[in-house]
Amino acid sequence: MSTLSRRRAATAGVVATVVALGTAEPVAVLTGPRSAPLVAVGGLVVDLVPEPLKQFAIDVFGTYDKVALLVGTALLLAAFGALLGLAAARRLVVGLAGIAAFTALGVAAALTRAGANAFDALPSLVGGGLGALTLRAFVAGPLSPDPGRRERAGTDPAERGGTDPAGGDRAPRATQPSAPPPAVAALAREGESPGGWEPVRHDDDAESRRRFLRGAGLLTGAAAVAGLGGHWLAGRRGVSAAREAVTLPAPAAPAPQVPAGADLSLPRLAPYVTPNREFYRIDTALVVPQVDPATWRLRIHGRVRNPIELSFDDLLARPMVERYVTLACVSNEVGGDLIGNARWLGVPIKELLDEAGPEDGADQVVGRAVDGWTCGTPTSVLRDGRDALLAVGMNGEPLPIQHGFPVRMVVPGLYGYVSACKWLTELELTSFADFDAYWVPRGWSAQGPIKTQSRIDTPRPRSRPAAGPVTVAGVAWAQHRGIRRVEVRVDGGPWQEATPAPAVSADTWVQWSWRWDATPGEHTLQVRATDTTGETQTEQRAPVAPDGATGWHTVRVTVG
Ligand SMILES: Nc1nc2c(c(=O)[nH]1)N[C@H]1C(S)=C(S)[C@@H](COP(=O)(O)O)O[C@H]1N2
Numbered sequence: 001m002s003t004l005s006r007r008r009a010a011t012a013g014v015v016a017t018v019v020a021l022g023t024a025e026p027v028a029v030l031t032g033p034r035s036a037p038l039v040a041v042g043g044l045v046v047d048l049v050p051e052p053l054k055q056f057a058i059d060v061f062g063t064y065d066k067v068a069l070l071v072g073t074a075l076l077l078a079a080f081g082a083l084l085g086l087a088a089a090r091r092l093v094v095g096l097a098g099i100a101a102f103t104a105l106g107v108a109a110a111l112t113r114a115g116a117n118a119f120d121a122l123p124s125l126v127g128g129g130l131g132a133l134t135l136r137a138f139v140a141g142p143l144s145p146d147p148g149r150r151e152r153a154g155t156d157p158a159e160r161g162g163t164d165p166a167g168g169d170r171a172p173r174a175t176q177p178s179a180p181p182p183a184v185a186a187l188a189r190e191g192e193s194p195g196g197w198e199p200v201r202h203d204d205d206a207e208s209r210r211r212f213l214r215g216a217g218l219l220t221g222a223a224a225v226a227g228l229g230g231h232w233l234a235g236r237r238g239v240s241a242a243r244e245a246v247t248l249p250a251p252a253a254p255a256p257q258v259p260a261g262a263d264l265s266l267p268r269l270a271p272y273v274t275p276n277r278e279f280y281r282i283d284t285a286l287v288v289p290q291v292d293p294a295t296w297r298l299r300i301h302g303r304v305r306n307p308i309e310l311s312f313d314d315l316l317a318r319p320m321v322e323r324y325v326t327l328a329c330v331s332n333e334v335g336g337d338l339i340g341n342a343r344w345l346g347v348p349i350k351e352l353l354d355e356a357g358p359e360d361g362a363d364q365v366v367g368r369a370v371d372g373w374t375c376g377t378p379t380s381v382l383r384d385g386r387d388a389l390l391a392v393g394m395n396g397e398p399l400p401i402q403h404g405f406p407v408r409m410v411v412p413g414l415y416g417y418v419s420a421c422k423w424l425t426e427l428e429l430t431s432f433a434d435f436d437a438y439w440v441p442r443g444w445s446a447q448g449p450i451k452t453q454s455r456i457d458t459p460r461p462r463s464r465p466a467a468g469p470v471t472v473a474g475v476a477w478a479q480h481r482g483i484r485r486v487e488v489r490v491d492g493g494p495w496q497e498a499t500p501a502p503a504v505s506a507d508t509w510v511q512w513s514w515r516w517d518a519t520p521g522e523h524t525l526q527v528r529a530t531d532t533t534g535e536t537q538t539e540q541r542a543p544v545a546p547d548g549a550t551g552w553h554t555v556r557v558t559v560g
């Protein structure tokens, strides 16, 4: 009894998808934004897509990669919805079964996320149910081109035909109450596709067309409003107020003064201290985890003699240390900006580990976030005396929510993926042999010491400085070892010593500058740094995976 044209069938499937995804959002206001099917399935995609594809997405979309992923997932689901609409027009049960399968996917995605509970199934179930009703309304209900006919067919069991186990959603053609006149039948046959699509006279009927468009338009509009409104509301139910209510304690050990001259304050040169708003953000979280400090607990457990559990107030009551530490991402390309320097306030991790008493052989501390993300840090690094912190403050404020509120790890000298767990809830003592943290099975090294690197910030690539004296400047970093020397060369000529600015400690980057007497024409500028162990950056280009990029940052300019 297919009475839908293919175009209408596909449209109905898309509308059903929009209804399903849209109506799930207001439900997720109650159950949390990560339980919404789009975000839950998107999160699953983040965890499952192969690494090169993810890197490609980050390269192409940059920090918009998450928006791109959500939009892409929605478009993909809508495409599947169109197929389900086509299937439903032939056999409603097939379309409904498809919606059930996608509902199950949404439920599975929501329930398998870290910290999920049974209620997280609700948004997908509600959305899936309403999506199914929508599809049914178009194919066999009030919005179908011939709603009356179905009722007629339905009232007489004899007319329903016995061939369809699903109960007559597709009555055999022969039993249709009114056979089309021969001319129409011929026309219809002509329009038949190899797939056996039944053409539809009713579609051309202006009344049916109006009803279809009105139904599709209204449902899409209502679902879009529900979806965007729900998404917005869910976002507002965050912890900003709780964050603003936090009063940070004064540090028992304040950060050293930033030495005069550490910041050269040049245009386009990254400032020595990165403002929170400009600080790079990298994580796998599609919606920023909202962790209430009132219920937050940190468990230090696993292979320890004395497991510890701390509340946020317990943590704030401990003596606080304040330190400048430069954080860097292993995915930072040569010349990239996934690096930033901040003043962190927190509790030394070493003290907490000493109290917990790691067992011999527990050589890895796994930091675990509320969203299930993990990083693995060598126990020895956390106990060797460096300023590894459980940070609660960043540049004088409570941690921004995006940067891990209420508590994150900060470890000088290690890339973020092995050390800088945001939204931290657990430190588990284990061994590297026994546990692989999040990025390790995805092809990244279990050990992630930061490689010595340097960057030219000014002049910009392809810029056109005037001939004469030009200040070449940038940053260089070798956290926890410190920078000994920065050198610049022009057009492959001899290396010339640049002047590193003073820094607070070996745990931060340094700015550097060099005066260039620029002559007209095209020129290539390169920089390399040497750390205090005497090791100079290699020219050898290495990709970011598995353990950080190498190579010299190279900038081409045209002096005019
Ligand atoms: N919970 C959680 N913490 C995380 C990550 C993550 O995906 N989830 N990413 C890590 C990575 S790869 C980096 S580089 C740093 C970045 O910290 P930022 O976003 O505050 O700059 O956070 C780390 N902590």
Ligand SMILES: [Mo]
Binding pocket: 282, 328, 329, 330, 331, 415, 416, 417
């Ligand atoms: Mo990272």
